[in-house]
Each structure stands twice: as structure tokens, then as C-alpha cells.
Amino acid sequence: MTQLGTRDRIVAAADDLFYRQGFEATSFADIAAAVKISRGNFYYHFKTKDEILDAVIEKRFADRETMLAGWEVEGKTPQDRIESFINILIKNQSKIMLYGCPVGTLSSELVKLDHSAKEGANSILTLFRTWLARQFSAAGCMELSDQYAMHVLARSQGVATLASAFKDEGFVNAEVQLVTRWVQEKISSHASE
Amino acid sequence: MTQLGTRDRIVAAADDLFYRQGFEATSFADIAAAVKISRGNFYYHFKTKDEILDAVIEKRFADRETMLAGWEVEGKTPQDRIESFINILIKNQSKIMLYGCPVGTLSSELVKLDHSAKEGANSILTLFRTWLARQFSAAGCMELSDQYAMHVLARSQGVATLASAFKDEGFVNAEVQLVTRWVQEKISSHASE
DNA sequence: TTTTTTTTAGGACAATCATCCTAAACGACG
DNA sequence: CGTCGTTTAGGATGATTGTCCTAAAAAAAA
Numbered sequence: 372m373t374q375l376g377t378r379d380r381i382v383a384a385a386d387d388l389f390y391r392q393g394f395e396a397t398s399f400a401d402i403a404a405a406v407k408i409s410r411g412n413f414y415y416h417f418k419t420k421d422e423i424l425d426a427v428i429e430k431r432f433a434d435r436e437t438m439l440a441g442w443e444v445e446g447k448t449p450q451d452r453i454e455s456f457i458n459i460l461i462k463n464q465s466k467i468m469l470y471g472c473p474v475g476t477l478s479s480e481l482v483k484l485d486h487s488a489k490e491g492a493n494s495i496l497t498l499f500r501t502w503l504a505r506q507f508s509a510a511g512c513m514e515l516s517d518q519y520a521m522h523v524l525a526r527s528q529g530v531a532t533l534a535s536a537f538k539d540e541g542f543v544n545a546e547v548q549l550v551t552r553w554v555q556e557k558i559s560s561h562a563s564e
Numbered sequence: 565m566t567q568l569g570t571r572d573r574i575v576a577a578a579d580d581l582f583y584r585q586g587f588e589a590t591s592f593a594d595i596a597a598a599v600k601i602s603r604g605n606f607y608y609h610f611k612t613k614d615e616i617l618d619a620v621i622e623k624r625f626a627d628r629e630t631m632l633a634g635w636e637v638e639g640k641t642p643q644d645r646i647e648s649f650i651n652i653l654i655k656n657q658s659k660i661m662l663y664g665c666p667v668g669t670l671s672s673e674l675v676k677l678d679h680s681a682k683e684g685a686n687s688i689l690t691l692f693r694t695w696l697a698r699q700f701s702a703a704g705c706m707e708l709s710d711q712y713a714m715h716v717l718a719r720s721q722g723v724a725t726l727a728s729a730f731k732d733e734g735f736v737n738a739e740v741q742l743v744t745r746w747v748q749e750k751i752s753s754h755a756s757e
Numbered sequence: 758t759t760t761t762t763t764t765t766a767g768g769a770c771a772a773t774c775a776t777c778c779t780a781a782a783c784g785a786c787g
Numbered sequence: 788c789g790t791c792g793t794t795t796a797g798g799a800t801g802a803t804t805g806t807c808c809t810a811a812a813a814a815a816a817a
Contacts, residue, residue, distance in 0.1 A: 393676045409766045483586045529722025602796045
């Protein structure tokens with residue numbers, strides 16, 4: 372049971388708050404209060420708000436990387452792995468219905484703020500994109516792999532957006548099933564060629 | 565050539581700034597500067613920032629209503645009308661690649677801020693949803709109409725989100741074509757029953 | 758122990774925010 | 788012309804923001 376360092380606790384709290392409230396709407400004081408440390412201590416670890424954002428993005432990137440790597444181990448077929456990805460929408464359903472997709476909403480926000488960290492946020496989407504494309508590629512989808520990856524990513528983002536707006540559980544379940552079936556069709560059609 | 569009133573000019577400027585920068589990131593001063601009036605004059609027309617937001621949402625709602633009504637006139641078949649909807653992604657492509665979908669991003673932001681106006685923002689999405697469902701219904705899709713409407717809406721939102729992140733024109737065009745084809749298939753399959 | 762480095766606390770700072778106020782300018786109408 | 792309601796300008800306010808500083812506490816090294 373290793374005690375988490377102060378820096379890590381700050382990043383974890385910021386990660387959570389940026390997700391639930393957004394980056395712009397979260398203040399130094401908010402994070403400090405969540406971690407229960409003084410603003411001064413805060414400044415010792417992070418000189419600017421942008422530095423925290425960078426750290427949060429790094430953490431999110433690393434978290435997703437290990438998540439994807441895990442599926443690469445447990446998922447036997449590329450199709451299984453892609454389905455694991457789609458099923459995030461089910462696994463995190465309650466949170467997504469409250470705050471949307473952490474990756475997509477942060478990316479949207481930073482694009483609007485024209486923030487220098489927007490490329491970093493987008494890199495997580497790119498991580499998903501290339502990972503999905505690799506799975507489709509392994510499933511024999513050839514030069515269409517990247518297009519399929521973008522398609523799955525887009526539909527996931529769309530479902531997350533409407534889930535947070537309408538908070539309709541049935542809708543999320545139905546769409547997940549549709550995307551899953553779409554993937555099955557594409558992969559099997561490529562296999563039969 | 566009627567001179568637009570000050571109030572309308574404020575709402576128009578706020579509409580634009582909320583879209584490009586987001587609601588939270590846009591200040592009274594920003595809007596006042598865009599309209600070239602003093603903050604005092606501003607306060608004469610709107611007592612709080614929330615009042616401007618309400619006005620902007622009302623305007624956006626009305627704008628979309630007339631847009632949909634226009635398609636109802638010029639579009640001969642329900643399918644034509646639904647395609648008009650999907651083609652917003654093409655028509656506003658350059659703006660969407662810069663700032664995403666005005667309706668979806670505002671909704672996402674207000675949900676995170678847990679802002680009292682979030683229901684108003686969502687009502688624009690509901691406007692789209694019911695309009696699309698009505699078209700599917702007219703095309704004979706019966707009890708599946710609402711589900712289809714949500715599907716088209718979700719995919720449009722997803723495309724807009726990824727468009728602003730990746731700024732890939734080809735991706736938008738390809739996805740628009742896919743959604744259009746999906747609509748065609750669904751409608752024709754229902755017509756043949 | 759003493760010394761040195763790392764970590765923490767909390768106040769001070771200027772800037773910016775939404776909001777509010779007063780008074781001047783304007784326009785319609787007598 | 789003068790009067791009155793509408794519209795405008797711009798300063799004042801108090802709260803909050805991100806940032807910075809200094810000094811005390813804690814930990815590590817000597």
C-alpha cells in the first residue's frame with residue numbers, strides 16, 4: 372500500500388475535476404480543496420495551470436495506453452479487442468451520461484480555447500485511432516483499416532455526446548449493439564474474400 | 565435594410581463568440597468589444613450573463629426551426645429532407661472543423677457546468693430529434709422512427725467532434741456519404757414491406 | 758546532533774470577472 | 788423650444804482568478 376505522492380494526488384484530483392467540470396471552469400482553489408493542500412504547496416509542484424493540464428493529459432494518455440495494452444493481451448481476436456473498446460460506453464455508462472467522454476470533451480474544449488495543449492489532448496484520440504486501425508488491419512481490412520477506425524471512433528463519440536444530453540440508457544445500449552454488429556459485418560466480409 | 569437593434573447585435577455577437585470560444589471563456593467585455601458598445605450599455609439590455617445565454621439559446625432554437633421549416637418546403641421526400649440535415653456537415657464544414665457543432669458543444673459545456681440553461685440547450689437537440697423522427701415516420705419507418713432519428717443525430721455529432729479534432733476533410737465527406745447511404749437503405753427497406 | 762534540502766502553509770499581488778450605479782446623451786413629442 | 792422616457796457611457800465594487808513570495812515545518816544528509 373504505497374502512499375500516493377502529493378504530485379500524483381494533485382494530478383488525480385485535477386483529472387477528475389477537469390472531467391466533471393471542464394478545464395476552464397476548474398480553478399487552482401478547486402483542485403487544492405479536493406486534495407486538501409494549500410495553494411502554496413500547489414505552486415511548489417506546478418507553476419502554472421497549463422502545467423497541470425499537461426500532466427493530466429499525460430496521465431490520461433498513459434492510462435489509456437495500459438488499458439489498450441491490457442485488451443491486447445486478454446482479447447483473443449482483433450474483433451474481441453475492438454468490442455472491448457466499444458464496450459467502454461457500457462462500462463462507464465453512468466459517468467458518460469453525466470459528463471460525456473473524457474477524451475472527446477476535453478479535446479473539444481481545448482480546441483475552442485485554442486489552447487496550446489490541444490494537440491496533446493488530440494493525441495489520445497490518435498492513440499485510439501491507430502490502435503483500432505491496427506486491430507482492423509490484423510483482421511484483414513487492409514487499406515480500409517484507418518477508415519474503419521475513424522468510423523468506430525466517431526460513432527463512439529456521437530453516442531457519448533447524446534448520452535450526456537439525453538441520459539437515455541436504452542439508446543446507449545442499442546447503439547453499442549449496432550456498432551458491434553457493424554464491426555462484425557465488416558470483419559467477416561473481409562475474411563471471406 | 566433595417567438597422568439591427570442593439571439587443572439583437574449583442575445576441576448575434578454572443579452567439580458567435582459562444583460558438584468560437586465557449587460560454588465560460590467568453591466574458592462580458594469580449595461581447596461588448598465585439599459589438600463596440602460600453603459595458604454599461606450592455607447591462608441595460610441584459611442584467612446577467614445567464615440572460616444572454618438564454619437569449620442566445622432562444623435565437624439558435626429559432627434559427628434551427630426556420631432552417632428545418634425551410635427544408636420541409638423545398639425537400640420533396642422525407643429522404644431529401646433528412647439528407648439536407650446530414651449535409652449541414654458539408655455546408656458548415658470549415659466552421660465545424662474549427663469549432664465543432666454549435667449545438668452539441670454548447671450542450672456538452674452546459675452539462676459539465678451543470679448550468680440551469682442546459683435543458684434549453686438540449687431542447688435544440690430535441691428539436692432535431694423530433695424533426696428527424698417525423699421524417700422517418702413519414703417515410704414509413706413506424707415505431708423505429710425515433711431510434712433512427714437518434715442514430716443519425718449521434719453520427720452527426722460524432723463526425724463533428726472528430727472533424728474539429730483531426731480537421732480531416734476527407735473523413736467528413738466519407739462519413740456523410742455513409743450516413744446518407746444508411747438512411748437510404750433503412751427507408752427503402754421500410755418502403756418495400 | 759547539526760546542517761541542508763525538500764515540502765508545506767498562507768498571505769500578497771495585479772488582473773479580470775460579473776455586476777451595479779450615476780449621469781450624460783439621445784429621440785420622440787408637446 | 789422644453790420635457791420626458793429611452794438608450795448609452797464609463798467608473799466603482801467586491802469576489803475570484805492565476806501567480807508569486809516568504810517563512811515555517813518536515814525530511815534527509817552530514
